Amino acid sequence: MQIVIQADAAAVAEHGAAVFIRQLQQQPASVLGLATGSTPVALYQRLIRAYQQGEISFRQVKTFNLDEYLGLSGSHPQSYRYFMQQQLFKHIDIPATATAVPDGMAADPIAACEHYEQQIAAAGGIDLQLLGLGRNGHIGFNEPSSGLRSRTRIKTLTQDTIKDNARFFQPGEYQPHLSLTMGIGTILDARKVILLATGKAKAQAVKAMIEGPLSASCPASALQLHQQALVVLDEEAASELSQLEFYRHIERENASLLARLGRS
Numbered sequence: 001m002q003i004v005i006q007a008d009a010a011a012v013a014e015h016g017a018a019v020f021i022r023q024l025q026q027q028p029a030s031v032l033g034l035a036t037g038s039t040p041v042a043l044y045q046r047l048i049r050a051y052q053q054g055e056i057s058f059r060q061v062k063t064f065n066l067d068e069y070l071g072l073s074g075s076h077p078q079s080y081r082y083f084m085q086q087q088l089f090k091h092i093d094i095p096a097t098a099t100a101v102p103d104g105m106a107a108d109p110i111a112a113c114e115h116y117e118q119q120i121a122a123a124g125g126i127d128l129q130l131l132g133l134g135r136n137g138h139i140g141f142n143e144p145s146s147g148l149r150s151r152t153r154i155k156t157l158t159q160d161t162i163k164d165n166a167r168f169f170q171p172g173e174y175q176p177h178l179s180l181t182m183g184i185g186t187i188l189d190a191r192k193v194i195l196l197a198t199g200k201a202k203a204q205a206v207k208a209m210i211e212g213p214l215s216a217s218c219p220a221s222a223l224q225l226h227q228q229a230l231v232v233l234d235e236e237a238a239s240e241l242s243q244l245e246f247y248r249h250i251e252r253e254n255a256s257l258l259a260r261l262g263r264s
Contacts, residue, residue: 001210001224002254003247004232009198012232013042016130016196019230021050023128023192029060031120033129033182034088035140036065036080039196040130044088051092058094062123064116066131066140067181068102070109070154071174078168078175079104102152102180113152113180120152120186129190133197136160137205137218141181148214148222150183184222192228195220203240206233211242 006012020043023030034040050056065080074081081101089099100119106112120126131139138144141155157165157177169175187193197206209220210231223229238244 001229004251005238006234008234012196012198012234015232016043017046019194021056024056030127031123032063033126033190034063034065035130035132036083037132039132048091058092061094062098064120065101067179068104069176070104070178070180071176072104109154116152126190129193131195133202133205133220135201135205137208137220139220141179142184142219144217146219149185151186152182155179155181188226193226194230196232197237198234200236202237206237207240
């Protein structure tokens with residue numbers, strides 16, 4: 001697990017976007033795993049600018065989103081399909097047929113989850129997976145107690161997650177308590193993973209993910225098993241790490257090595 005600590009949330013988004021831009025420049029037909037939530041928005045804005053400036057194209061890209069609420073249609077303003085359309089897809093040159101989000105209105109959601117796994121496999125697997133981090137350590141909607149080898153499936157959201165997401169729903173509006181989510185095993189199958197976390201509220205989850213034991217109680221700790229997992233944090237999110245200066249030292253040494261190899 002590579003740890004990169006940036007000054008603030010804007011720098012985290014810029015660093016994350018640079019990883020995606022480099023991926024698309026080197027492999028224009030990449031398969032990307034995408035995430036929703038407040039943290040990725042600035043990254044998506046940077047990717048839109050990169051597209052508008054001719055740095056990258058999404059014409060050959062395929063995308064798979066991590067999750068979706070069960071019971072919301074893609075046209076619902078709180079659905080993750082709608083979020084992706086507003087925050088990224090409608091601003092770039094990706095074909096609509098190349099964007100996959102779990103179907104929250106599937107007649108048979110269990111079968112839909114199995115089909116999603118088949119779609120990912122048929123695309124050749126995910127080249128670069130973007131993740132956020134929940135305050136309880138969840139990635140996607142893999143809540144604590146999720147199996148570390150789990151696949152795309154239906155998950156019950158914890159009361160904390162429901163409470164955290166309630167701010168996106170109007171008073172009295174239906175808020176789903178179930179989701180369809182890629183499993184932890186699905187995420188670990190991605191060839192490269194990048195997780196972004198910002199803010200003091202994420203600091204305990206960051207510490208558990210990086211320095212805690214590998215445990216289903218912190219689903220994100222499964223990234224300790226991934227050979228190419230990049231974790232990009234701001235100062236606040238990194239503030240509880242006990243080995244903070246060591247991680248900074250490692251990153252300086254890594255940057256120096258890559259510069260000598262001409263790969264910076």
